[in-house]
Amino acid sequence: MSTSRFDIDRENQWCPGCGNFGILTAMKQAFEARNLTPADLLLIGGIGQAGKTPQYLACNMLHGLHGRALAMATGAKIANHDLNVVVSTGDGDCYGEGGNHFLAAIRRNVELTVLVHNNQVYGLTKGQASPTTALGTVTKLQHQGTSADAFNPVAMSLAAGASFVARGFSGQVDQLAGLIQNAMSHPGFAIIDICQPCVSFNKINTFAWYKERVYDLEDAGHDPSDFSAAWAIAMTPASEQIATGVIFAKEGNAYHRRLTVLQHQPLVSYAFDGDKVHSLISRS
């Protein structure tokens, strides 16, 4: 394995063979390619195996509650929109417990890079169904199969109005690194749903299963500015084929371009003005 300035000396707790390793490598690769240093990076983790990612590389780290990574990231970004914020979250974290924040962050178009490690299962809690688990799948807990239709991350992102939607595969590290770079240079909310095999609990969507189905949108000549084409990709059942690459991207004002106060400078860098407060008090 090649070394990186983002390496840190800390035991990794993921299972050997976990797809998360590929994502971690791709992240480091992308950060290097963007000429970032650890000090330039704020990684925000949810809770779950995916959420552990920020612990495994050199960066500034914010690691909070299950499901709430996007809300914290929104707050951090509003406070200082000069920060490079990347969110590491799981399918349960982002689409399950955090579903409402997922919808809202897209609608605000907060400039975040969101990496959803989508292993179609709750990994850290030992194999229950996640929102992206296919209907009827038998799990460690759902012995008769799950009873809800699967959540379609790409379709939901598009319907919610996301300005950058991509899909990656932890088994295609170079492509994924490129996608992460793209996402980070996108001026708005950028989500990459990443197919990530969980070797311990997902015996269906394995590395081989994905490998058989993935194809590269760039090769296929897909135009990411074409919303209808993007929608068609979103609606293609994953059981058939899985498009990877940038699915959709559009221009749009990021949150911090929508507010006058943030257009001037980051919120954190304003000087405190006691006189203004005083005048507001006097006018009461």
Added chain:
Amino acid sequence: MSTSRFDIDRENQWCPGCGNFGILTAMKQAFEARNLTPADLLLIGGIGQAGKTPQYLACNMLHGLHGRALAMATGAKIANHDLNVVVSTGDGDCYGEGGNHFLAAIRRNVELTVLVHNNQVYGLTKGQASPTTALGTVTKLQHQGTSADAFNPVAMSLAAGASFVARGFSGQVDQLAGLIQNAMSHPGFAIIDICQPCVSFNKINTFAWYKERVYDLEDAGHDPSDFSAAWAIAMTPASEQIATGVIFAKEGNAYHRRLTVLQHQPLVSYAFDGDKVHSLISRS
């Protein structure tokens, strides 16, 4: 105003001229048409002006917390799927605070009729933006305009896999009554997003504004089984024209058809079997 067996003698707290009155009338009309009595009906209300609806007609009523109506309704329906459950909720209640339950209830395909009184504003709390408020709209609180893209209820419902999606208008009571009947006979999750003028706080999306834009899908020859056509309708900006009627409907197993235990009989009607429990204890 015609009388109905669903009338009750209770002061209505809505503002004169509020669109909710049309919805209330349509509901009564639909329930009559379906030959229901008050005893047959369970109405579940969220919190907000919309959520007050169950108080204004004769029925069984469950009225709980802001944003949680669909979760309660899911529980009630799992307990006894023979109940006719209709949910009265607002755009804030259902798509804002309750966004995560909205996604999940659709995915479970719980057999509910969900009426979203979508006035594009928080009515009861005096005029803040709701998720369906258009980006940049100036409100009582958002003096510089809202900073989030509007939530598109129809698109989100379709993307989430809803099996019945319709749009109504409180100003077209007969059509709305028909839609409610359709929704109630749909064997699965049925949502009607209802354009509802708020005369007190929404000075943009007024009765006249809607009136100018609405058209009837039946007249237009729309085929509700055509998902692509439905999607096209969802993507049409409301500022141009607003389709009303059944936008999409498909077959599918409702939640209570997905579970073996509920296929036999409602959960509430099983007899308690102490011997089985005893045998489970003994086998520990």
Added chain:
Amino acid sequence: MGHDITILIGGAAGQGIQTIGSLLAGICHEAGLFIYSYDDFQSRIRGGHSYHLLRIDNQPLTGPSLSPDILVAMDRNSFDLYHHRLTKRGRVLLNSDAGDTPADLPENIMLSLPLADLAKSAGGAITANTVAAGVVAAMLGTGLSRARQAVEAQFRSRGKKVVEMNLAALEKGYEAGQNHAVDHTLTFTGFAQERVVMSGARAAALGALAADCRFFPFYPMSPGTPIVTHLADMAQEVPIVVEQAEDEIAAVNMAIGASFAGVRALTATSGGGFSLMVEGLGLAGISETPIVIINAQRPGPATGMATRTAQADLLFTIHASQDEFPRFVFAPGSALDTFHAVKKAVMLSQRFQVPAIVLMDQFLVDSAMTGVISFDPAEEPDPAMETKWDQKETQSSQNDTYQRYRLTADGISPRIHPCTPAGLVRVSGNEHGPSGFPDENPENRCAMVDKRFKKLTGMKEQMTMPDVFAPESEFFLTGWGSTRGGIMEACQTLRQEGVDVGWVLFQDLWPLDEHKLTDLLSGKQLILVEGNATGQLGVLIHSLTGIRHYSLVAKYDGRPVFANYIVDKVRQIQGVKK
């Protein structure tokens, strides 16, 4: 009794009774009077019944009164509800637009006027409220010119035409009211520059700004919303962001994210929203991220009574969230105190890197009073001082040696902003080692719990013990938060009746030094006056000091605790009246 006058303005939602109130408050403020006002309303937008109380005096007021000297009945219903409460000198203005004038009061007491008609003749039906204000100004005898000044000030921003129309309306009203003067001894001095009329909501907003809070994520919930509404209004003038979150969980987690990134954040809600923030409160606790939550209490549980008042979240607030961590809890006693309490909450939250909660309630939020707020604009809320922000940390991010949770003598670790050359900042809601990385080693766990609790010593030192009045008394009215004014006034009345009673009033509630508190309270017979059913302050006092209260005046009907209610109840307590 006193010199004060109470005006009760009753009507349906949407009739603008609050507008009349604020016009009158403006006129009285202009005339150098002290005011105290309170809004009572239902959870609806039109119709029903609500009222506005305005009390005025030549001296500072600490609470409202329920016995009107002037009743402004915008509908017949309001007349029916309140006319029997009129004081002896009382006068009534009844809006006769709806037609039905009640006949059971003599004409010198009651003035029936078709307000809308009068307004129309002044230029516009929408000035009916200004007509009403004019009538009352005349009843008070404020003088027309003073009233004109106030009306001008109120409408100036809306343009000349609106001002003219309202001045005309005012005059119509003033004229009509002139022969109905109320008998009183108030003197109209002049406008007092240094005084402000401050509502609890506005004071909270200003306190936050004075402490350099800049980010206000929130989700609307009565009675928390007015605080944020004030902030949104001010956002045109100060660099702040007010963001409506998708829910309260998002609000609290956004606040934590912003605080981590170096911006002071505050959110306001009511009990239901606070319930949803409880997990986030714990995250602020373990991650040592300062945030402030204002919980404007209302009756519950659950949805409860949306526009009513209560003081029943004290113990919940102190114990909220799984496991244990230090936090601050404040409950200001008046609108003026709210400014300082919120400012203090922000400052101390920053200094000790803990969450702080400010308990308000609908009564406090929707009350306004005249007074002076001292604020020195030069005295900056220096981040370096308040938060131990360490700009001198010499570690470089290359070395990665900065420790966000360094073990220190007082439990407070130097903070640095994330993403600077000074070091990599790692914050976690898992139990973590000094570096911020999750760590579940048992010794580390104990060290971190101890570290967090070490702050308690310093925190307790910052807390002000409850104020005590008449310490030599036998009995003490004992309360916390917004009942302060009512208790003070009740105490006054009772003492005049010869009851040997003082008061003990809490504003800083948690953490308290048990020994100091025991010293202060021991030997005192405490009569609790609380806006809840179980006497939560009593439980707190008992659990901290072992002192049991003598009696409990519990009010839990959703309405404020008025002074006369306390007086009535205390009179009935055994042993109190000799």
Added chain:
Amino acid sequence: MGHDITILIGGAAGQGIQTIGSLLAGICHEAGLFIYSYDDFQSRIRGGHSYHLLRIDNQPLTGPSLSPDILVAMDRNSFDLYHHRLTKRGRVLLNSDAGDTPADLPENIMLSLPLADLAKSAGGAITANTVAAGVVAAMLGTGLSRARQAVEAQFRSRGKKVVEMNLAALEKGYEAGQNHAVDHTLTFTGFAQERVVMSGARAAALGALAADCRFFPFYPMSPGTPIVTHLADMAQEVPIVVEQAEDEIAAVNMAIGASFAGVRALTATSGGGFSLMVEGLGLAGISETPIVIINAQRPGPATGMATRTAQADLLFTIHASQDEFPRFVFAPGSALDTFHAVKKAVMLSQRFQVPAIVLMDQFLVDSAMTGVISFDPAEEPDPAMETKWDQKETQSSQNDTYQRYRLTADGISPRIHPCTPAGLVRVSGNEHGPSGFPDENPENRCAMVDKRFKKLTGMKEQMTMPDVFAPESEFFLTGWGSTRGGIMEACQTLRQEGVDVGWVLFQDLWPLDEHKLTDLLSGKQLILVEGNATGQLGVLIHSLTGIRHYSLVAKYDGRPVFANYIVDKVRQIQGVKK
């Protein structure tokens, strides 16, 4: 000391140490021994370190021990961690598959075996754990045939081939272990029909079923998840629905919806999930809808330590949610007690129409013990009796006269199912009148608060006062919930050392009768033993009775409170050892 033997099995996650433990537990159970087991593990799926404790005796055991007589080290790390804790008679089985055998123990004490290799020769590497179990069975001298029986029982459902393979592996192991017998005095009797081996998790699941709970909405969270996993396993046999909710807020509101519709519902979570349920708890409170929440505690705040144990949510649980309402709080002291506590929680929640909370913790959930559970299958949890379901309500829905919140002498109103001819049922989380319609009239508000609190009298009567052992003692180890077994054992040891100590152990925690409790505790010197830092039971006792504890043994490192830890700490308390 005693006759008991402790086996510690250590290894990495994924090595199946729990499988070895449960095989051995099965063998010992077959041999008529009592067992107590506990799992310690990290929040990861593979690697790291975890261990399983199995203690066995001829008499009932109330807790684990940390000093192994047999150490099964599945990796070198486990050997290094624990070999110094071996008792004098101790033996070690070290898995030498990885190659490196430690040389510092004599061969008669240590047996190094390549378990996977042996397993392969028995037919499959995956039976390595059965080989290990065989070795330990031989060390114990259980006899091979008994061990065979247990292994057969364990694998029967997986088919003949699997059984054969595991029997071969067992024999390989048994053979290898035969010359390494541990010196002990246990006698192997025979299987005792009436006894079960019950974990806290399984007991909770069964208690819920025994009380006719049928709906289990939940969101996974350690250590609550194993309870639901048991239920999911049982769902094949009993008509229940286990539904994974989108979040904990949904879980609690689904439970309320189902309960309203007539199905008993229970949800299980940990502190973080409970925090999210707090608003729903209040809804159950005001709407008087029975639900049960199991909060399996873990260290916090926030994410804390996911797989560790704590007892720090007591005061939070008692005060959780805005405003005030009656609730039950239970904290069973053992796996066997858990069955009864959960059953009682469901029954009483139904009878009084209030929410009930059962506090467990990771230690309790993941502990298993041998014992007898008495349950009479004929004694139905009669809904009519338990819930005052009123089938005789004669009101018809035509008349619409049924009142869900009818004011009654005991505060409990008859319930009927919604959507029946008996009447229209209206339930609200707003303050409501007797009919269930929202009502904000102040008199009604007071009546409803009083109605809800009236239940407290009856509720208190149902609560069992804490058990007291050796009431004549000078000191009392005082605890609640899962520390029970450890405290009992520590007490025994201390008494043998001549310390004058008994114990007071709480399982029913809220609401308690203050007078009864004061009578019970007054004059006693209480030494609190709690799994938290501040001594929450002490705060509760003080606030209820005014009695302050003598001393506090606080353990908050995330690990269970073992008997020997208590003994050590108590010995050091001033005045205890004469």
